[in-house]
Amino acid sequence: MAGIEVTALHKRYPDGTVAVEHVDLSIADGELFVMLGPSGCGKTTTLRAIAGLERQTTGDIRIGATLVNELPPAERDIAMVFQFYALYPHLRTRDNLAFPLRAEGLPKAEVRERVDEAARLMRLAPLLNRRPRQLSGGEQQRVALARALVRRPRAFLMDEPLTNLDAELRADMRTEIKHLQGELGTTMVYVTHDQVEAMSLGHRIAILNKGRVEQIGTPLEVYDRPASLFCAAFIGSPPMNLIEVEVADGNLCGQGGLTLTAPPGLPRDRRLVAGVRPEALEVAEPGAEHSVPARVVSAEWLGDEIIYVVDHGGRRDVRVRMPSTVRFAADAKVGLRHSGGAPAVYDVGTEELVA
Amino acid sequence: MAVSVNEAVSPGPVRDHPPPARRRSGRGRTVLEVALLTVLAVVMLFPVLWMIETSIKENRDVYAVPAKFFDFKVTLDHYRDVFVASGGGRSTLSVSFLNSVIVAGVSTVLATVLGVPAAWAYSRFAVRAKKDQLFFILSTRFMPPVVVVIPIFLMYRQVGLIDNALGLILIYTAFNVPFTIWMMKGFVDEVPAEYEDAAMLDGYTRLQAFRKFTLPLLVPGIAATAVFALIFSWNEFVFAIFLTSSDDVRTAPPAIAGLIGGTTVDWGLVAASSVVFALPVLVFAYLVRKHLVAGVTLGAVRR
Ligand SMILES: Nc1ncnc2c1ncn2[C@@H]1O[C@H](COP(=O)(O)OP(=O)(O)OP(=O)(O)O)[C@@H](O)[C@H]1O
Ligand SMILES: [Mg+2]
Numbered sequence: 001m002a003g004i005e006v007t008a009l010h011k012r013y014p015d016g017t018v019a020v021e022h023v024d025l026s027i028a029d030g031e032l033f034v035m036l037g038p039s040g041c042g043k044t045t046t047l048r049a050i051a052g053l054e055r056q057t058t059g060d061i062r063i064g065a066t067l068v069n070e071l072p073p074a075e076r077d078i079a080m081v082f083q084f085y086a087l088y089p090h091l092r093t094r095d096n097l098a099f100p101l102r103a104e105g106l107p108k109a110e111v112r113e114r115v116d117e118a119a120r121l122m123r124l125a126p127l128l129n130r131r132p133r134q135l136s137g138g139e140q141q142r143v144a145l146a147r148a149l150v151r152r153p154r155a156f157l158m159d160e161p162l163t164n165l166d167a168e169l170r171a172d173m174r175t176e177i178k179h180l181q182g183e184l185g186t187t188m189v190y191v192t193h194d195q196v197e198a199m200s201l202g203h204r205i206a207i208l209n210k211g212r213v214e215q216i217g218t219p220l221e222v223y224d225r226p227a228s229l230f231c232a233a234f235i236g237s238p239p240m241n242l243i244e245v246e247v248a249d250g251n252l253c254g255q256g257g258l259t260l261t262a263p264p265g266l267p268r269d270r271r272l273v274a275g276v277r278p279e280a281l282e283v284a285e286p287g288a289e290h291s292v293p294a295r296v297v298s299a300e301w302l303g304d305e306i307i308y309v310v311d312h313g314g315r316r317d318v319r320v321r322m323p324s325t326v327r328f329a330a331d332a333k334v335g336l337r338h339s340g341g342a343p344a345v346y347d348v349g350t351e352e353l354v355a
Numbered sequence: 356m357a358v359s360v361n362e363a364v365s366p367g368p369v370r371d372h373p374p375p376a377r378r379r380s381g382r383g384r385t386v387l388e389v390a391l392l393t394v395l396a397v398v399m400l401f402p403v404l405w406m407i408e409t410s411i412k413e414n415r416d417v418y419a420v421p422a423k424f425f426d427f428k429v430t431l432d433h434y435r436d437v438f439v440a441s442g443g444g445r446s447t448l449s450v451s452f453l454n455s456v457i458v459a460g461v462s463t464v465l466a467t468v469l470g471v472p473a474a475w476a477y478s479r480f481a482v483r484a485k486k487d488q489l490f491f492i493l494s495t496r497f498m499p500p501v502v503v504v505i506p507i508f509l510m511y512r513q514v515g516l517i518d519n520a521l522g523l524i525l526i527y528t529a530f531n532v533p534f535t536i537w538m539m540k541g542f543v544d545e546v547p548a549e550y551e552d553a554a555m556l557d558g559y560t561r562l563q564a565f566r567k568f569t570l571p572l573l574v575p576g577i578a579a580t581a582v583f584a585l586i587f588s589w590n591e592f593v594f595a596i597f598l599t600s601s602d603d604v605r606t607a608p609p610a611i612a613g614l615i616g617g618t619t620v621d622w623g624l625v626a627a628s629s630v631v632f633a634l635p636v637l638v639f640a641y642l643v644r645k646h647l648v649a650g651v652t653l654g655a656v657r658r
Binding site (some may be wrong): 012014015048051052053073074076078079080082084085086088089090098100103104151274 | 571
């Protein structure tokens with residue numbers, strides 16, 4: 001097992017596409033590290049560079065203490081699970097699992113033992129004699145995972161391994177992967193563009209955008225204090241309300257008279273935007289204390305909660321998350337107020353967190 | 356009025372007749388289709404049937420006027436003549452057939468051995484100006500062979516490849532490699548590169564990964580491509596007649612053509628050798644027909 005160190009990674013494809021602009025990652029030994037970002041931001045490319053399937057244009061990659069820039073994939077001792085599983089179609093499950101071991105030249109008895117162990121971990125025993133096309137998507141994915149762990153590699157790389165599964169199965173597999181990683185204690189780099197997956201899996205999350213790292217932090221840090229306007233708009237569903245504010249009397253004042261608690265140490269001379277989570281706002285009866293008059297534009301009832309879209313005279317409508325017991329009809333006159341602590345505040349110019 | 360329960364609830368096929376107009380047009384179309392297809396089949400198959408008939412008729416019956424369609428005596432003499440010379444020993448035609456087998460076989464194997472890895476490389480690697488290169492490769496096939504036959508002849512004369520089986524093998528290979536690359540690239544594109552990626556992570560080199568994982572999945576495609584290449588080489592006439600002259604080297608197409616043109620033409624022999632010539636390709640295509648269809652449709656769907 002080993003940590004992974006990526007320094008100043010830059011990848012330009014021969015056709016001129018810059019897939020990774022500049023990426024620094026420092027992944028600890030035994031960590032479950034998630035790379036999250038929109039489509040095309042360079043997640044797969046970064047992962048493939050770590051695996052050695054793609055040669056970076058510049059930058060260094062270290063696995064453990066070894067600089068692996070020049071090492072072929074076979075010598076990096078890592079396992080990867082692909083979005084399309086890549087199980088060898090002409091081999092039965094048993095042989096698919098045994099394959100990497102036979103490649104290493106392990107003795108037959110040990111191959112058997114390790115295959116059986118991996119099959120037990122992923123509950124594959126009844127499927128050992130089937131070929132990939134006789135397996136369901138979820139089963140194929142379990143085989144792919146088993147094939148990755150049968151080798152006991154120094155690290156796992158996962159490229160959106162759950163994308164092709166339906167929602168329920170995805171949730172199950174997520175739990176399973178997390179549990180497995182905890183049990184084995186093997187470093188794992190997990191790529192996804194699904195923030196729920198990222199939040200629930202990751203010890204730490206790196207948010208990538210256009211080939212750059214926007215933020216690295218624990219799920220809580222990433223959720224509470226997105227490091228940039230991009231992260232603020234990317235994380236959470238619905239994401240933060242971005243409200244233009246001015247500092248006045250030690251408070252933040254938005255349009256429509258909405259006041260928010262100001263965090264300490266704000267610069268005075270710059271245009272600011274406050275990032276307010278939908279759950280830090282409240283829809284109340286019109287005229288309620290500290291509230292500003294507003295109108296419900298629409299309400300999305302999600303079962304256990306309601307997302308209200310509310311017009312309070314600001315430039316943009318805001319979204320408010322309320323328990324489903326609080327009901328207002330569309331077009332109802334309401335009061336809107338801020339109920340959380342000081343919000344994250346961003347500089348409009350640099351798009352970065354200032355306080 | 357008694358309505359049987361069965362009738363009342365039966366979800367089975369409704370006995371009602373479909374609207375008569377539609378039925379008539381449906382049947383009318385079928386009749387027309389069958390009639391047209393029959394006519395077409397007769398017209399298209401007649402030369403083939405006539406060839407087969409002629410090959411088993413005695414010479415007398417071949418020239419009979421009016422032509423004898425059914426009541427002739429069956430003989431296999433012509434087939435014997437294809438393989439056995441009149442004085443005993445091997446006939447020159449049989450030598451030509453052997454030459455054809457060698458030339459077509461070797462050139463197909465060469466084209467496959469060269470073309471498949473090339474197709475793989477074009478499919479998997481970032482090659483500089485890949486599109487232009489592929490277009491150039493394809494463009495070599497735009498030109499009809501007869502256009503280059505004189506230059507090739509002059510070049511071959513310089514290097515002593517005239518009237519030489521190697522000369523034919525080389526030129527057929529050169530013509531089949533571009534075709535093989537193009538057709539095989541379609542097949543390789545269909546095989547996800549992840550198989551090779553996974554194999555490389557499992558400890559194989561790139562070439563091993565190709566040989567062990569991609570190649571087995573390409574077998575249907577290779578079979579289909581090879582059959583097409585084989586048919587081209589087997590049937591090729593222009594280069595064969597320009598570049599070879601002696602009976603020892605000549606392939607079957609010019610040899611069979613050479614049977615026509617004397618003072619008398621032994622049509623029975625011409626027909627018999629034509630049948631013998633056509634058979635191997637038919638048999639081979641029949642044997643790999645599953646791969647051919649799978650291959651052609653698979654290759655046709657480009658991602
Ligand atoms: N082989 C390649 N040649 C040229 N450009 C490529 C190649 N592979 C990827 N790219 C480009 O590089 C950029 C990053 O691609 P990458 O596959 O790393 O994105 P990603 O973050 O994994 O996206 P997704 O979530 O859609 O999988 C994209 O703009 C893509 O078009
Ligand atoms: Mg990707």
